[in-house]
Amino acid sequence: MRILLEKFTKKFGNLTVIDEMDLEVRDGEMLALLGGSGCGKSTTLFAICGIHKVNSGRIMFGDRDVTNITSQERNVGVVFQSFALYPHMTVEDNIGFPLKIRKESKAEIRRKVDEIAEMMHIEPFLKRRPGELSGGQQQRVALARALIRRPDVLLLDEPLANLDATLRLEMRSEIRRIQQETGITAILVTHDQVEAMSMCDRIAIMDAGKIVQICPPREMYTNPVSDYVAGFLGSPPIAFLSGQIQDGNFVEPSTGTKMPVTAAIATSHAGREVRVGIRPEYFQPDGATKIKGVVSFIEAQGRETLYDVTLPDGNILRSIQGAHSPVNIGDEVEWGVNTEHMLVFDQDGRRI
Amino acid sequence: MGNSRHLGLFLLIPAGIFVFLFFLMPVVLTGIFAFTNMSTATGIKGGAYMITESSMLSMTGEYGEDVLAERLLQKVYTIDEAGLAAALESGGDAAAIKELKTRFLGEVFDNRRDVERAIKALNARPSSTRAIKLISANFERSVVNVRFETEEELLFAISDFGISLTEIQIEAVQKVAYTGWYFTTQNFKTMISLPDTKKTMINTLFYVFTTLILFNVGFALVLSISTHYMGTGTAGFFRSIWLLPRITPPVLYVLMWKWLAWDSGFLAVILEPLGFAPRNWLLDTPANAWTFIILINGIVGASMGMLIFSSAIKAIPDSLFHASEVDGASRMQQIWHIILPQLRWPILFITSYQTLSLLTSFEYILLATNGGPGGATEVWALATYLKALSNYGGALQYGYGAALSLVLVVIGITLSLIYLKVFNFANMTSKPKIE
Amino acid sequence: MGGNFRKWPMVLFLSVLTAPLILMYIYLFVDTVTNTPPGTMIPNEFTLEHWRFLTEIIPGRPSIWLATWNTFVFASVTTLVVLVVSSAAGYSLSRLQLPARSFFLGGIMVLHAFPTVTLLIAIFLILQMLGLYNTLSVLFW
Structure with missing residues (x-):
């Protein structure tokens, strides 16, 4: 089901957390709300499921205006960060709770619980209590409870934050599998760009209560609208350098290195201060535009190695290399920037 | 190590003296007095010899x-x-x-x-x-x-x-x-043979359990759950109001009720136009007297449950409430399926703790009805007090009073020990962190 | 709380239950500043005569300030004693590895659960035997 937020505004007291936000989630799509803490992503999610009242604006589920109706009537499934399983009920009762509340027959509840337990691979645990389950199993139970009454929307609030690294990887694909199997419209709230990029069809990246950019993950990575978006996506993160546009080049002030920019930028920003963003994969020993610096940090990540190269003025460029270069910390290197993929931002952080 | 042991024991001595003076000695002496015929007539020191x-x-x-x-x-x-x-x-x-x-x-x-x-x-x-x-x-x-x-x-x-x-x-x-006191088991024989004893016992059971269920647990739940669904300020206001009776001096608090109930009081004035003759509602019939006794004690007692239950509800993670609302639970369903199951231990705790305090409380009854009308509201603790420390004739039966109170002491110690067992005492006494 | 349940029904419900109690407390106060005759609920004149014990000594009664002083002395001495005794015991029980520690703690729990009112008679008799009944020093016990 399509979800639409129109001029949605949320205030806590005098503090406006979200100001006139518009957002559309397409039917059957999984959308990530990505942002740092306090950016308003959870507030948005809580407004969609009705826990927070909206100060102004509208929320539509399909053609239904749900702005002023309660959570109980919205038919949404929510997986909370802490899973919020009822500790005094068995797994079976937890999953069946939404149905029991609607006074469905015992046999019917049983059938549906068994069905969804099979899908979630949690049949052996039905008689246990949440306290006796591992984090991953609790996660599956929470997901089963959210999905059992076939909600119009599935909302996931940092669902992987409480899991350890291996489980996180497993549940990432598991949640995606289930979302695709059921074809449900889903919204994932997360601060982890890897989760957002790997699980979702589209990402809406938020900053200070506003959606900065909304598009598919790949596009957002290659074509960010601002330095904030560019900095948020990518691991290891993008490196920024400041300098001037002169004669069709970006001039790095400490080394005087000239990096060619597009003709459009060269004319529009001639002589002006800009920032450029260079991703680690585009700063390589065989890159075209060489720049000198000192290796200040080496981190072996197994398949790849990450190098920090400090320029004379203290700015750092990062490089990630598949083959291990024979350098040590303190060595001076001259590696090249692949300037085609260089991202240029104006002084306000906007992409140009 | 040995040093800290000695220091520890030394530091315990003052507390030990207090415990001895105010607990051990009175308990033992209650036991001793219960087997004597001490009264005003015999005196409490040794007696003399007199032909009378x-x-x-x-x-x-x-x-x-x-x-x-x-x-x-x-x-x-x-x-x-x-x-x-x-x-x-x-x-x-x-x-x-x-x-x-x-x-x-x-x-x-x-x-x-x-x-x-x-x-x-x-x-x-x-x-x-x-x-x-x-x-x-x-x-x-x-x-x-x-x-x-x-x-x-x-x-x-x-x-x-x-x-x-x-x-x-x-x-x-x-x-x-011999005019002094001597040891006898007569107190217990009297206690068993008197029909008053049985009546007092029934009164006590009725009073304790009715007050406990209706107010100390029931009304406390009503207060804590209803304030849970309010804003913090409003909830605080109502909780403070319901805490007032506990901190009001008993004399003043009971006076307030008497003002409500006596024959020219609020109830009488309000009910007169409706055809009820003015009367002392507090004392006119046993049923009315009980109603007031239970209200008076219950409202004081409910505040403790209210505090305990409120903090227990506060300890329930918000996400459980959110989850149940999203799952479709109405307010009543939320109370029944989420709040009450989480309050199981607090309810058990209040039930057991308040059973004891109700069993031994008599000051409000003493002030309100003094056991009346006609002994209808006389409970065990009050009977003990009246027999031993406040008899109209001036003849105070210390020995008999002590025997009555020994029954309470035994019940009290037994129940305390059971509670400790139930509430898993081992958990509360984990080893100290530092030497 | 979120916005799924309206607050006013609960506020209304509890207001109705609380009203009598508030009314009683209000009248308790009103009665101290009026001379309302029995049988009527409407306060008549405002008077401070019931509060005059604060400023003058009423014949045949002890001064209110003496009573206040007694209360103060009683409260502070009790507090001081309890503070010293219980912090010493508390420290040794919680921080030091004592023999029979759990026995002591168990004892404290029993003491706490046990209603001391039942010992009233014994304490009263002890006081009488010691001849301390009706003396000031006994309060410090």
């Missing part, structure tokens, strides 16, 4: 020594040195007294008339009847109503009085003449 009308009644009743009893109660008139001296002292005719001494010293008369007749027969006979009576009064000798500190003194006085006692009689006199 009532002790001679039991002499007759218990030992069948009615002749001896009669003799001991008798007054005789002996002309002795002491009497003569006293007569002179009180201003009797000196010549008559001197003659009396020479003629009758050592003589014993059975009654006063004989003495006076003898005085009249004297040569130096006093002129008026009044003067004769003045002299004769000094020779009255009796063991009745004289306080003897030891039984030897008593027995000596009796033999001096001219009565010789057999072994059996000596024993009987010792028993009945």
Whole structure:
């Protein structure tokens, strides 16, 4: 089901957390709300499921205006960060709770619980209590409870934050599998760009209560609208350098290195201060535009190695290399920037 | 290590003294007093020996020594040195007294008339009847109503009085003449035989469980759950209001209820136009009295449950409420399926803790109805207090009161121990963090 | 709380239950500043005569300030004693490895659960035996 937020505004007291936000989630799509803490992503999610009242604006589920109706009537499934399983009920009762509340027959509840337990691979645990389950199993139970009454929307609030690294990887694909199997419209709230990029069809990246950019993950990575978006996506993160546009080049002030920019930028920003963003994969020993610096940090990540190269003025460029270069910390290197993929931002952080 | 041990024990000493003075000693003494016949009449220190009308009644009743009893109660008139001296002292005719001494010293008369007749027969006979009576009064000798500190003194006085006692009689006199307390199991026999005991017991059970269920747990749940669904400020306001009765001095608090209930009080004024004659609603029928007793105690008692339950509800993660709302639960369903199951332990705790405090509380009942009307609202603790420390006649039965209170002490200690077991004491006493 | 349940029904419900109690407390106060005759609920005149014990000594009654002083002395001495005794015991029980520690703690829990009112009679009799009944020093016990 399509979800639409129109001029949605949320205030806590005098503090406006979200100001006139518009957002559309397409039917059957999984959308990530990505942002740092306090950016308003959870507030948005809580407004969609009705826990927070909206100060102004509208929320539509399909053609239904749900702005002023309660959570109980919205038919949404929510997986909370802490899973919020009822500790005094068995797994079976937890999953069946939404149905029991609607006074469905015992046999019917049983059938549906068994069905969804099979899908979630949690049949052996039905008689246990949440306290006796591992984090991953609790996660599956929470997901089963959210999905059992076939909600119009599935909302996931940092669902992987409480899991350890291996489980996180497993549940990432598991949640995606289930979302695709059921074809449900889903919204994932997360601060982890890897989760957002790997699980979702589209990402809406938020900053200070506003959606900065909304598009598919790949596009957002290659074509960010601002330095904030560019900095948020990518691991290891993008490196920024400041300098001037002169004669069709970006001039790095400490080394005087000239990096060619597009003709459009060269004319529009001639002589002006800009920032450029260079991703680690585009700063390589065989890159075209060489720049000198000192290796200040080496981190072996197994398949790849990450190098920090400090320029004379203290700015750092990062490089990630598949083959291990024979350098040590303190060595001076001259590696090249692949300037085609260089991202240029104006002084306000906007992409140009 | 050894050092800290000694230090620890040393630091415990003051607390130990307090525990001993205020707990161990009273418990033991309650047990001891319960097996005595202590009362205002016997005093609480050791007693003395006295021949009285009532002790001679039991002499007759218990030992069948009615002749001896009669003799001991008798007054005789002996002309002795002491009497003569006293007569002179009180201003009797000196010549008559001197003659009396020479003629009758050592003589014993059975009654006063004989003495006076003898005085009249004297040569130096006093002129008026009044003067004769003045002299004769000094020779009255009796063991009745004289306080003897030891039984030897008593027995000596009796033999001096001219009565010789057999072994059996000596024993009987010792028993009945003793005015102090002694050990007996009579208190418990009385307790079992009196119909009042059973009634008080039933009253107590009714009072404890009705108040507990309706107010200390029931109303406390109503208060804590309803304030949970309010804003913080409003909730705080209502909680403070309902906490007031607990911090109001009992006298003032009960006065407030009396103001509500008495025959020119609020209820009477309000109900009069509706056709109810003004009356003291607090005391007119047992049912009304109970209603007020339960309200008065319940409202004070509910505040503790309210605090405990409120903080327990606060401890439930918000996400559980959110989850249940999203799952479709209405307010009643949320209360029933989420809040109440989470309050299981607090409810059990309040139930057990408050059972004990209700069982032993009597101050509000004392102030409100004093057990009335006609003992209808007399509970065990109140009965104990009334018997031992506040009886209308002024005859306080310490021993019987202690026996009644021993029953409460035993129940109290037993229940406390059970609670500790139930609430898993081992968890509360984990090892200390540092040495 | 979120916005799924309205607050006013609960506020209304509890207001109705609380009203009598508030009314009683209000009248308790009103009665101290009026001379309302029995049988009527409308306060008549405002008077401070019931509060005059604060400023003058009423014949035949002890001064209120003496009573206040007594209360103050009683409260502070009790607090001081309890503070010293219980912090010493508390420290040794919680921080030091004592023999029979759990026995002591168990004892404290029993003491706490146990209603001391039941010991009233014994304490009263002890006081009488010691001749301390009706004396000031006994309060410090």
